[in-house]
Amino acid sequence: RDPRDMPVEEWGGIAYSLAALDAALPEHWQIVPVMKVGHDLAGQARRHLTTLRRLASDAALVEVPFPTSRVELHYLSAERRTERMSGGVPPWSWIALQPLLRDLDALYINLISGFELDLETAQLIRQHFRGPIYCDVHSLLLAVQPSGLRTPRPLENVPAWCRCFDLMQLNEDELSMMAPDAMGLAATAMANGVRSLVVTLGARGVVYFASAGFDGLESRPARALNDAGGAIRTAILPAVPPRDPESIDPTGCGDVFGATYYSRLLAGDKLTAALSAALIAAGRNLEHRGAGGLAHHLRGELSQA
Numbered sequence: 001r002d003p004r005d006m007p008v009e010e011w012g013g014i015a016y017s018l019a020a021l022d023a024a025l026p027e028h029w030q031i032v033p034v035m036k037v038g039h040d041l042a043g044q045a046r047r048h049l050t051t052l053r054r055l056a057s058d059a060a061l062v063e064v065p066f067p068t069s070r071v072e073l074h075y076l077s078a079e080r081r082t083e084r085m086s087g088g089v090p091p092w093s094w095i096a097l098q099p100l101l102r103d104l105d106a107l108y109i110n111l112i113s114g115f116e117l118d119l120e121t122a123q124l125i126r127q128h129f130r131g132p133i134y135c136d137v138h139s140l141l142l143a144v145q146p147s148g149l150r151t152p153r154p155l156e157n158v159p160a161w162c163r164c165f166d167l168m169q170l171n172e173d174e175l176s177m178m179a180p181d182a183m184g185l186a187a188t189a190m191a192n193g194v195r196s197l198v199v200t201l202g203a204r205g206v207v208y209f210a211s212a213g214f215d216g217l218e219s220r221p222a223r224a225l226n227d228a229g230g231a232i233r234t235a236i237l238p239a240v241p242p243r244d245p246e247s248i249d250p251t252g253c254g255d256v257f258g259a260t261y262y263s264r265l266l267a268g269d270k271l272t273a274a275l276s277a278a279l280i281a282a283g284r285n286l287e288h289r290g291a292g293g294l295a296h297h298l299r300g301e302l303s304q305a
Contacts (some may be wrong), residue, residue, distance in 0.1 A: 025263045037089070109133065139180075186234065
């Protein structure tokens with residue numbers, strides 16, 4: 001954030017995603033958070049969830065006897081920061097996840113530490129879950145040093161990870177750790193069943209890659225591995241600038257973008273319309289401080305920033 005500001009403590013990326021889902025999903029959809037939370041913040045987390053309008057009535061966090069993950073962010077610029085993590089809950093096993101996914105229609109995966117889900121568990125999710133799966137791969141590409149500093153790490157077995165998801169999101173730095181260039185990664189992703197790959201470019205917007213025939217979730221409901229039936233489509237869409245570029249908070253923009261994009265696809269929007277809505281939401285997020293009240297702000301309602 002602005003170096004003139006005092007440090008603040010507040011909810012992190014998942015809360016931004018939940019706020020964006022709450023603001024962008026159609027009325028008939030419900031949010032079911034599948035999350036572990038440490039005993040130290042379980043009560044506060046439950047209270048925060050009650051602020052969501054579309055939270056399912058039977059949704060419940062899984063409280064564990066470990067400290068909740070905490071990440072300290074130091075911004076070097078609006079698009080560059082360091083991350084230092086402490087605490088952390090245990091990873092998910094398939095046995096624990098399976099009953100929680102049984103009645104869900106779509107799955108949005110946005111990891112906190114990056115260690116909650118290993119490849120084997122992701123493969124079992126893909127094998128048994130029939131709905132669309134969206135993944136923001138950000139934390140999968142971050143290691144944790146003994147000091148807690150988060151540093152980039154390459155993602156092993158990229159094709160196998162791609163086979164687990166229908167839609168993927170990453171940024172430029174993460175792309176460079178997965179493939180030599182964007183088109184190479186897009187070709188690998190589409191050959192392994194990914195229908196939409198979105199690379200966020202910060203203030204320059206996003207570039208998307210879409211498999212042949214994909215223009216929204218309704219246009220191609222079934223996965224098609226190794227489908228070589230047409231060329232990959234790609235385009236760059238510009239970012240939506242904030243009204244006051246001198247006073248912005250970039251925290252959570254990627255989370256808001258991804259959750260909004262997926263929400264609008266689930267609502268039936270076409271690809272570019274969903275991406276445009278996501279860019280507008282990310283621009284609005286720049287104007288809001290923190291995740292508290294963010295859903296109201298994204299809907300254009302009054303909120304306390």
